[in-house]
Amino acid sequence: xxxxxxxxxxxxxxxxxxxxxxxxxxxxxxxxxxxxxxxxxxxxxxxxxxxxxxxxxxxxxxxxxxxxxxxxxxxxxxxxxxxxxxxxxxxxxxxxxxxxxxxxxxxxxxxxxxxxxxxxxxxxxxxxxxxxxxxxxxxxxxxxxxxxxxxxxxxxxxxxxxxxxxxxxxxxxxxxxxxxxxxxxxxxxxxxxxxxxxxxxxxxxxxxxxxxxxxxxxxxxxxxxxxxxxxxxxxxxxxxxxxxxxxxxxxxxxxxxxxxxxxxxxxxxxxxxxxxxxxxxxxxxxxxxxxxxxxxxxxxxxxxxxxxxxxxxxxxxxxxxxxxxxxxxxxxxxxxxxxxxxxxxxxxxxxxxxxxxxxxxxxxx
Ligand code: PMP
Numbered sequence: 213x214x215x216x217x218x219x220x221x222x223x224x225x226x227x228x229x230x231x232x233x234x235x236x237x238x239x240x241x242x243x244x245x246x247x248x249x250x251x252x253x254x255x256x257x258x259x260x261x262x263x264x265x266x267x268x269x270x271x272x273x274x275x276x277x278x279x280x281x282x283x284x285x286x287x288x289x290x291x292x293x294x295x296x297x298x299x300x301x302x303x304x305x306x307x308x309x310x311x312x313x314x315x316x317x318x319x320x321x322x323x324x325x326x327x328x329x330x331x332x333x334x335x336x337x338x339x340x341x342x343x344x345x346x347x348x349x350x351x352x353x354x355x356x357x358x359x360x361x362x363x364x365x366x367x368x369x370x371x372x373x374x375x376x377x378x379x380x381x382x383x384x385x386x387x388x389x390x391x392x393x394x395x396x397x398x399x400x401x402x403x404x405x406x407x408x409x410x411x412x413x414x415x416x417x418x419x420x421x422x423x424x425x426x427x428x429x430x431x432x433x434x435x436x437x438x439x440x441x442x443x444x445x446x447x448x449x450x451x452x453x454x455x456x457x458x459x460x461x462x463x464x465x466x467x468x469x470x471x472x473x474x475x476x477x478x479x480x481x482x483x484x485x486x487x488x489x490x491x492x493x494x495x496x497x498x499x500x501x502x503x504x505x506x507x508x509x510x511x512x513x514x515x516x517x518x519x520x521x522x523x524x525x526x527x528x529x530x531x532x533x534x535x536x537x538x539x540x541x542x543x544x545x546x547x548x549x550x551x552x553x554x555x556x557x558x559x560x561x562x563x564x565x566x567x568x569x570x571x572x573x574x575x576x577x
Contacts, residue, residue, distance in 0.1 A: 224340075227340055233248030234248055239539065239541035243541065244541040244542075245558060246557070247537075247543060247557045248543040248553075250520055250521050250553075250555045251443075251445050252439075252445070254443060254492045255443045256444050256478065257492070260442070263480065263481035264475075264477055264481075275476070278298035281471070284484075289423060291426075292456075294456050295454060295459055296459070297452050297454075297462045297463060298449065298450070298470075300471060301448045302409055302437035302450030302452075303338070304470050304471075305452040306374075307342075308462045309435075309458075310339055313371045313403050314339065315343040323372075324344065324346075324367060324370045324371065325370075325372045326347045326372075327374035328348070328350075330382065331379055349361050349365060351379065351382055355383060355515035355523060355525075356382075357376075357379065370399075372402065372405060373404045373405070374407060375394075376409075378517065381553035383515045383517030385420065385518035387418040387420065388424070391420050395429050395431075398431070400431050401431070404431055405432075405435055406426075406434050406435065408422050409440055410441075410519035410520060411436065412440070413518060413520050414519075416516075422436075432454065433454035433458055434452060435452050436451055436453070438475075442479070442482045447474060500520065500522075502566075503522060503565065506569070507566070510566075512524070512569060522556070523553055524551055524553075524554065525550070527549060531546050531548055533572060537554075540564055542565060
């Protein structure tokens with residue numbers, strides 16, 4: 213057939229492609245570092261890698277209900293087993309929530325999903341693929357959610373609201389007090405997703421306690437992942453926690469066997485070695501402190517970050533900065549016209565990034 217004959221749905225044709233963080237390019241005499249995907253440079257705890265490698269029966273499907281991981285999580289958080297739904301990364305868990313609650317209504321008009329913007333790049337893709345309409349609400353100049361503005365755009369078509377705390381890519385976290393107040397103003401039939409992908413890195417006062425929110429509000433779904441603090445991004449495993457009024461529906465839209473046996477085994481082992489996970493997180497938080505302090509001393513004004521990355525609001529210079537980083541064999545994540553997100557990496561990578569920020573004086577030429 214001629215090109216263009218096999219047309220995707222209009223909503224898909226109009227979608228931007230997900231632009232994943234790129235690997236670094238080699239440069240003379242420099243170890244390349246990838247600071248473009250908010251990965252954990254320290255990797256998983258050894259027990260998790262060993263558990264993954266020890267999985268037998270690779271010819272068998274995994275447990276369809278994710279029983280071992282859900283049992284471990286239920287015990288760890290003291291929540292009912294039925295309140296936990298696993299997914300292919302937290303992105304898989306989010307996709308289940310969106311496709312369960314938002315799409316094209318029976319009258320042909322779209323349900324609405326509200327989120328802050330800029331936030332996680334996958335949100336518009338997941339929402340629009342489901343046939344729903346995304347309602348992005350600009351973050352403040354400090355990169356924070358504008359919760360008042362988000363409340364103001366709720367309509368009778370709103371089905372889901374996404375809160376990302378800490379916010380990727382800008383960095384700030386919400387407070388428990390402000391989210392609780394927000395939830396008291398959201399209609400009970402609207403699902404509020406609290407995406408806590410970077411939860412473990414938060415060191416601010418009054419941190420969001422997603423589990424307390426889910427216990428208090430039946431319309432809250434907490435989203436968590438093993439990709440960041442646990443260093444298991446390559447295995448793709450995450451989960452949501454919500455009351456059964458929500459979770460009973462989620463399992464229907466999940467891709468069957470979406471969590472592999474290898475991923476499940478590693479996640480369970482990682483949960484059993486949390487002291488080591490926390491030690492790694494502490495190391496990264498220390499590196500974050502080093503980076504933010506050095507940038508402040510060098511005169512950079514950046515949003516307060518509570519995650520494993522920093523946001524440089526460089527506007528039109530974003531691509532130039534990313535190119536300058538590339539020359540130093542550092543892969544970072546530019547968002548054209550807006551800013552550059554740089555993950556906290558190995559100490560040597562962070563030192564090189566700091567040195568670049570000290571000397572960077574705008575676009576070359
Ligand atoms: N939520 C946020 C805010 C993220 O930044 C990411 C990953 N970049 C995810 C969810 C998805 O992570 P994963 O699917 O690896 O769990």
